[in-house]
Amino acid sequence: MLRKYAILLGAVMALAWSSTYANPEDDRMAFEKYFTTKFPEVPLNDFQNGIYSVDPVARADWEQIEEFPPYELAIDAGEAEYNKPFANGKSYSDCFGDGAVRGQYPYWDSERKEVITMELAINECRTSNGEEPLRWNKGKIAELSAYMSYISRGQTVDVKIPEDDPEALAAYERGKQFYYTKRGQLNFSCFDCHGTGAGKGVRLEKLSPALGHTTHWPVYRSKWGAVGTLHRRFGGCNRQVRAKNFKSQGQEYRELEYFLTYMSNGHELNGPGARR
Amino acid sequence: MKKYVISGLLALSFVVAGTSLAGDEFEAAWQAADDKRKEAASMKSEWRDTKKMLDKAKQAAEKGDMDAAMSLVAMAHEQAADGIEQAERESVMWITRVPR
Numbered sequence: 001m002l003r004k005y006a007i008l009l010g011a012v013m014a015l016a017w018s019s020t021y022a023n024p025e026d027d028r029m030a031f032e033k034y035f036t037t038k039f040p041e042v043p044l045n046d047f048q049n050g051i052y053s054v055d056p057v058a059r060a061d062w063e064q065i066e067e068f069p070p071y072e073l074a075i076d077a078g079e080a081e082y083n084k085p086f087a088n089g090k091s092y093s094d095c096f097g098d099g100a101v102r103g104q105y106p107y108w109d110s111e112r113k114e115v116i117t118m119e120l121a122i123n124e125c126r127t128s129n130g131e132e133p134l135r136w137n138k139g140k141i142a143e144l145s146a147y148m149s150y151i152s153r154g155q156t157v158d159v160k161i162p163e164d165d166p167e168a169l170a171a172y173e174r175g176k177q178f179y180y181t182k183r184g185q186l187n188f189s190c191f192d193c194h195g196t197g198a199g200k201g202v203r204l205e206k207l208s209p210a211l212g213h214t215t216h217w218p219v220y221r222s223k224w225g226a227v228g229t230l231h232r233r234f235g236g237c238n239r240q241v242r243a244k245n246f247k248s249q250g251q252e253y254r255e256l257e258y259f260l261t262y263m264s265n266g267h268e269l270n271g272p273g274a275r276r
Numbered sequence: 277m278k279k280y281v282i283s284g285l286l287a288l289s290f291v292v293a294g295t296s297l298a299g300d301e302f303e304a305a306w307q308a309a310d311d312k313r314k315e316a317a318s319m320k321s322e323w324r325d326t327k328k329m330l331d332k333a334k335q336a337a338e339k340g341d342m343d344a345a346m347s348l349v350a351m352a353h354e355q356a357a358d359g360i361e362q363a364e365r366e367s368v369m370w371i372t373r374v375p376r
Contacts, residue, residue, distance in 0.1 A: 027374065034375035178320075180370040182362065185323050185355065191373050244322040252320065 024161050024172055024262055031263045035211040038198065047212035048267045050275065054199045055206045062274065071146055071220035071272040074227040078147025081140055086129040092144070095125035099148045102269055103155030106258050108168040115171055115254040119145055119229055123249075136248035137232035142218045146227050149218065149271035157215060157269060159262040175259030178252060184243030190256075193237070205276065214261040216273030227272055230257060298342045305349045306333060312356035321363035326355045 036044060042053045052059040082099055085091045092099065105118035122144055123133040134141040162168045182189045191210065193202075198209035217230040224232075231248035234256060238245040246252040310330055316322045333348035 030375045176374070177370055180373040181366045182370075183321060183366070185325070185358075187362065189370070189373060195373075195375070239324055242324040244317070244324050244327070246320075 024169070027176065028263055028265055032211060034195065035198070035209050039209065045268065047209060048215040048264070048270050050212065050216065050273065051206055051208035053212070054209060058206065058276070065274050069220070069274055070222075071218075071227055071274055074143045074146040074218075074220065074272065075150045076147075077140075078143035078145070078150075081144050082147055086126070086131050088129050090129050092122070092125055094129075095121070096148070098151070100151040100155070102149045102152030102271065103158060106159060106254065106261055108160070108162055108165065108171060108258070110162060110165045110168070113167050114251070115175075115258045117231075117249065117254050117257055118148065119231070120249050120254065122148075136229065137235070138224070138226055138228045142227040142229050142232075145218045145229060146220075146272040149216075149269065152269050153271070155269045157261060157264045157267050159258065159265055161262065171255045172259055172262065174252075175255035175257070178256045179259055184238065184241035186241040188241040190237065210260070210263065212264050212267050214257065214264050215267050215269050216271040218271065219273045219275050222274075222276050299337070302333075302337050302342060302345055302349065305346060305353070306330065306337075309349050309353035309356060312353055312360070316356045316359035316363065319360060319363035321359040321366075323355050323359050326352050326359070329355070 032044070035047060036042070039047075039054050046053040049059075049062075052062045082092045102118060105121065106115050108114075109116050119136065119141055122141060123136075127133055134144075161172050179190045182192065193207050194210035194213065197207045200207055214230060217233075218227045219233070220227045229248065231253045234253050235245035235248060313322060313326045313330065316326070329348045329352035333345045333352065336342075336348060337345035
């Protein structure tokens with residue numbers, strides 16, 4: 001009985017809360033304000049450097065690492081793969097032109113009624129040309145993504161939610177709900193760590209702020225010893241709070257990427273990145 | 277001698293019946309926990325270790341360690357139920373965390 005009253009009370013609170021904000025641009029501005037208020041010393045365009053925007057000690061190490069970035073080999077491997085013809089004689093350039101397309105993703109496909117990410121498009125390019133799809137999280141797909149992100153550096157995040165398609169807004173809202181929903185045995189939402197917890201320590205590491213979170217993917221993580229995709233990280237975060245992770249490039253993570261990337265609209269793409 | 281044989285057979289039959297009863301009880305409990313886990317999954321709120329616990333419970337049961345098996349099933353059931361409760365709560369509470 002008590003549980004029912006608690007949920008009812010929550011519903012009343014939620015209703016009052018939701019009536020205040022209803023559109024993505026209001027969400028984005030409030031999101032940005034949250035982080036610029038929390039970290040007033042950080043210039044807005046520095047949030048795209050993740051944890052290094054708020055942790056000066058880690059930043060000094062990272063700046064040294066960036067002199068000989070560990071993702072360089074992945075970029076080279078990705079470039080070679082990008083230029084290798086498929087068995088049918090075509091190549092990735094028939095799908096992506098020069099490959100500098102990171103800024104166009106993720107986007108809402110109004111015909112297919114789903115979010116299209118760059119990694120999904122890479123594999124669809126392959127399968128439409130008779131090639132086997134790549135595994136989602138690491139290896140060749142992350143290398144291709146690293147190359148394409150590298151040559152897309154300097155583009156601006158500009159995710160659009162078509163106003164004439166309510167299903168696009170619904171996908172954004174599902175991604176948003178996912179982001180703020182506590183899950184797993186540890187009962188954490190994404191925002192608990194990367195919003196309210198941003199800048200605080202967890203064991204030996206500090207938690208990165210969510211603003212600018214999607215600008216620098218894929219990332220070479222020292223822990224992985226290789227580049228990995230954003231969805232690999234989503235899965236890792238879910239497992240860390242002891243929730244069962246969702247499938248990479250499944251609906252849940254693509255819509256999460258749609259929401260989270262929208263929150264960084266206006267930020268500069270600077271992938272691939274290097275993280276611990 | 278005949279008495280001993282009959283007593284032995286009786287004892288054996290009780291052990292077999294007991295084991296079978298425990299096995300049936302385990303299967304029912306395991307299935308109930310797995311159904312609960314699937315319900316949590318359908319609400320996108322399955323926890324990381326629930327399925328692992330159920331897998332380990334089966335292994336323990338196969339080895340005849342029914343105490344460990346039943347204990348794991350109970351933990352898995354509790355996790356799944358907590359995941360469902362979490363999903364119900366979060367279906368209304370998530371929005372209170374959105375910055376405004």
